[in-house]
Amino acid sequence: MTGPAGRAARNATRRRRGAGRDRAGGDRTGAPTPVVVGVDDAAATTDPDMDALTRTIAMVNDKGGVGKTSLVANLAGQFAAAGYRCLLVDLNRQANLADDLGFRDGPIDDHGAGLLMSIVAGSPLRPAEGVRPGLDVVPGGARLVDLVPLMVSRVQEQGREAFRALATVLAPVAGDYDLVFVDCPPETTILTDLALTAARWVLMPTKSDGGGLVGMRLVGERFALAREQNPDLGLLGAVLFATGSRSRVVHAELREAMERAFGGQSPLFTTSIRHAERTAQDARRLGRLAHELEQEVAAQPAWWAALREGTSKTSSGRRLSPTAASVAGDYRDLGVELLTLLRAAEETTTADHRPEQEATS
Ligand SMILES: Nc1ncnc2c1ncn2[C@@H]1O[C@H](COP(=O)(O)OP(=O)(O)O)[C@@H](O)[C@H]1O
Numbered sequence: 209m210t211g212p213a214g215r216a217a218r219n220a221t222r223r224r225r226g227a228g229r230d231r232a233g234g235d236r237t238g239a240p241t242p243v244v245v246g247v248d249d250a251a252a253t254t255d256p257d258m259d260a261l262t263r264t265i266a267m268v269n270d271k272g273g274v275g276k277t278s279l280v281a282n283l284a285g286q287f288a289a290a291g292y293r294c295l296l297v298d299l300n301r302q303a304n305l306a307d308d309l310g311f312r313d314g315p316i317d318d319h320g321a322g323l324l325m326s327i328v329a330g331s332p333l334r335p336a337e338g339v340r341p342g343l344d345v346v347p348g349g350a351r352l353v354d355l356v357p358l359m360v361s362r363v364q365e366q367g368r369e370a371f372r373a374l375a376t377v378l379a380p381v382a383g384d385y386d387l388v389f390v391d392c393p394p395e396t397t398i399l400t401d402l403a404l405t406a407a408r409w410v411l412m413p414t415k416s417d418g419g420g421l422v423g424m425r426l427v428g429e430r431f432a433l434a435r436e437q438n439p440d441l442g443l444l445g446a447v448l449f450a451t452g453s454r455s456r457v458v459h460a461e462l463r464e465a466m467e468r469a470f471g472g473q474s475p476l477f478t479t480s481i482r483h484a485e486r487t488a489q490d491a492r493r494l495g496r497l498a499h500e501l502e503q504e505v506a507a508q509p510a511w512w513a514a515l516r517e518g519t520s521k522t523s524s525g526r527r528l529s530p531t532a533a534s535v536a537g538d539y540r541d542l543g544v545e546l547l548t549l550l551r552a553a554e555e556t557t558t559a560d561h562r563p564e565q566e567a568t569s
Pocket residue numbers: 271272273274275276277278279304450451481482483484485488489492535
């Protein structure tokens with residue numbers, strides 16, 4: 209099923225949930241709803257329909273600041289702008305996704321209450337709709353703190369099968385989307401285990417410094433464990449983030465670290481995201497994605513015209529960095545590369561599952 213065309217077919221079976229829906233936490237005001245979480249409310253983790261999760265991608269690196277949130281926000285934002293239906297699931301307490309998409313403390317920001325309640329009760333997630341056209345989100349936030357002790361007690365009771373909890377609640381809604389991205393937190397193995405047990409693919413941003421590479425080794429360990437519950441989990445690849453380097457030495461080092469971490473696998477995306485500090489600041493300050501800044505940059509007056517007219521600032525406060533267009537271009541290239549890889553992997557899988565006479569005819 210590929211993109212808007214594939215989705216048209218999928219629409220026939222799409223379950224539409226009520227418009228203006230309330231979340232399981234009953235909270236659309238932004239005020240966190242108290243949830244008491246104890247061992248007793250552990251809902252039975254039913255077998256998730258993993259077929260519904262074939263386009264679910266977990267963005268993982270055990271290290272913070274390597275681009276996980278920037279990548280999921282910009283990839284999903286650009287895919288949505290191109291007509292794909294996308295869902296973002298935020299497993300972070302800090303919920304930087306809310307900053308990057310500009311919905312922090314707004315009406316759809318439930319600080320993770322809906323996600324927590326859904327996992328407590330085992331009921332389907334209810335994404336907040338339309339954070340951008342075609343882009344829905346399951347917000348993260350402070351309420352996710354309660355998810356960790358809940359999962360600890362479930363794992364004690366049920367073993368690692370308990371990590372299927374996210375897959376169980378995500379599968380019933382994932383069919384509504386062409387792509388689902390899960391933004392994982394750094395250094396919170398339990399939440400990462402939930403994501404790795406729900407996803408079909410892992411995408412791993414890294415910086416070219418040693419820190420990102422150590423994070424990669426830890427992801428490799430979680431990846432191997434998660435495959436016990438989720439044997440189809442695959443490594444889509446690593447993406448160099450905020451890099452000025454396209455040097456072969458850097459890429460070779462990265463591949464070596466991946467081979468060590470993932471038992472010989474070392475897929476590295478050709479596209480990297482360039483270092484662009486001012487654009488990153490503009491993005492998070494304004495809650496705009498790189499391609500949205502690109503449009504605003506194109507609309508702002510030339511610097512000399514602004515200087516002549518004494519309007520050195522734009523309506524958004526200060527002049528936006530023109531580098532936004534290049535960064536947006538990097539994300540576009542990455543999106544194309546990602547889809548190409550996904551389609552190739554899906555075709556291989558389909559061929560593998562074809563009946564013998566069909567495959568050989
Ligand atoms: N292209 C870029 N160049 C430099 N810094 C960037 C770029 N894009 C984002 N950043 C900044 O990098 C930091 C880490 O990014 P983030 O996506 O939050 O990483 P993570 O989710 O892995 O912690 C943030 O401060 C973000 O604003």
